[in-house]
Amino acid sequence: MAEAEAESTAGVQPRATGLRSTRQRRAVLEVLGRCPEFISAQELHALLADSGSTVGLTTVYRTLRELDRAGLVDVVRDEGGERLYLRRPTDEHRHYLICRCCGRSRPVDAEAVERWAAGLAELTGFAELEHTLELSGVCADCRQAEATAPCRQAPPLLAAESGTQDGLG
Amino acid sequence: MAEAEAESTAGVQPRATGLRSTRQRRAVLEVLGRCPEFISAQELHALLADSGSTVGLTTVYRTLRELDRAGLVDVVRDEGGERLYLRRPTDEHRHYLICRCCGRSRPVDAEAVERWAAGLAELTGFAELEHTLELSGVCADCRQAEATAPCRQAPPLLAAESGTQDGLG
DNA sequence: CGTCGACGTGAAAACCATGTTCATTTAGCA
DNA sequence: TGCTAAATGAACATGGTTTTCACGTCGACG
Ligand SMILES: [Mn+2]
Ligand SMILES: [Mn+2]
Ligand SMILES: [Zn+2]
Ligand SMILES: [Zn+2]
DSSP states (O other), X not given: OOOOOTTTTTTOOSSOOSOOOOHXXXXXXXXXXXXXXXXXXXXXXXXXXXXXXXXXXXXXXXXHHHHHHTTOEEEEEOTTSOEEEEEOSSSSOOEEEEETTTOOEEEEOOHHHHHHHHHHHHHHOOEEEEEEEEEEEEOHXXXXXXXXXXXXXXXXXXXXXXXXXXXXX | OOOOOTTTTTTOOSSOOSOOOOHHHHHHHHHHHTOOSOEEHHHHHHHHHHTTOOOOHHHHHHHHHHHHHTTOEEXXXXXXXXXXXXXXXXXXXXXXXXXXXXXXXXXXXXXXXXXXXXXHXXXXXXXXXXXXXXXXXXXXXXXXXHTTSSSOOOOOOOOSOOOSOOOOO
C-alpha cells in the first residue's frame, strides 16, 4: 500500500516557505489537502496511518505548527480548546462558520467585521491589532437529523486526489 | 490574618444563582471582584493564598465554571488556550480588547458585529449561532515602554476593597 | 556523484491546564 | 438541633501539546 512516491519533487515550489521537502511533510500536506473540513492533529495522524504513510504524532504537530506559521493552514479552536486545521486554498485571511454537530464549515464574508476591527486601532490607541472570530451553529442538515438522533452526523472525511501544489521547497 | 468574616451573609442575594454561599465562594468572588484584569484560575488561586484564604485549586476551577454558567464572569482564552476570567460588572454580553503586553483590557462596543452575526443565521441556514470575538493589541503605554525593554510591563494586580454584592444566595 | 552540516524525525517523557473520584465537611432548611 | 443534598479538596486521571535527544536525511557545494 506504500503509495508510489513517483512524483518526486515535480512542480514543487509555489510558495517558498524555507521548509525542506520531506516524505512526512509531503504526506501531511497531501492528506490535509484532501480534507474538506477542519481536523485535529490526532485525527490527521490517524488519517495518515490509514493512508499508509507513517508519520509520528510529534511530526504532525510540528508540521502543522510550521504550516500555520507559513500561512498555509487556517486554525480554529473547538470548544475544548483543541486546535483544528484546514488547508487554506487562498492566502486571504478568512473566518468560518462551523457546524457544532457535523463539523462542516463554510467561509463567511466578514469584510464588515474587518473594517470595524481596523477602525478600532485609532479609536483605542492600540497597535498591532489582532482578532479571532469564530462562528458556530447547527447546519440545516443536522437540525433535521436532530429530531431523531441527538446530533451525531457522520463528519465527512477525505476527498479525491488533489493537485501537486504542496507549498514546500 | 484570617480576615474577620463579620459581614456574614449581609445583603447577599442580588442575582439568585442557586449557589450556596460558602467561605470559598465568597473568597473567590471577593478577590475576583478586586481584580481589574483577566486572570487565570491558577493566578486567582495564588492571589487567594496571598490574601490568607485557603481555597483548593479544584474549588477555584469549579467555582469559576459555575460563575461562568451563572453569567457572573467573562471568559477569554489567551493565545495558549488558557482560560482567563474577569468579574463582569453588568450582565450584558461583551467583548474586550486586551493588551498582549500588560494584560490590561477594555470593553469595546461590538454592536455592529452583533448585528452582522445575527444576520448570518438567515443567510446561511444555520441555527443556534454562537460566536467568539477576541481582540488583542499593544496599548499605548506598552508601545512606549517597548522601545526600552522587550515588553514586560508589570500587569496590575488587586484593587481596593469592593462592595458587598457577591452574586450568591 | 560523494561529503557533510544543518535540519528533520520520533519514541519516550515531561508539561500543564483542567476534570474526576470519593471520603469528609458544611450550608441551609424543617 | 438534625438531616440531607451540596460543596470541598487531596490525590489521581486525562489529554492535548511540547521537549528531549539520539539518529536519519535533505540538499548545497565541490
Ligand atoms: Mn478577521
Ligand atoms: Mn458578541
Ligand atoms: Zn451539521
Ligand atoms: Zn499594555
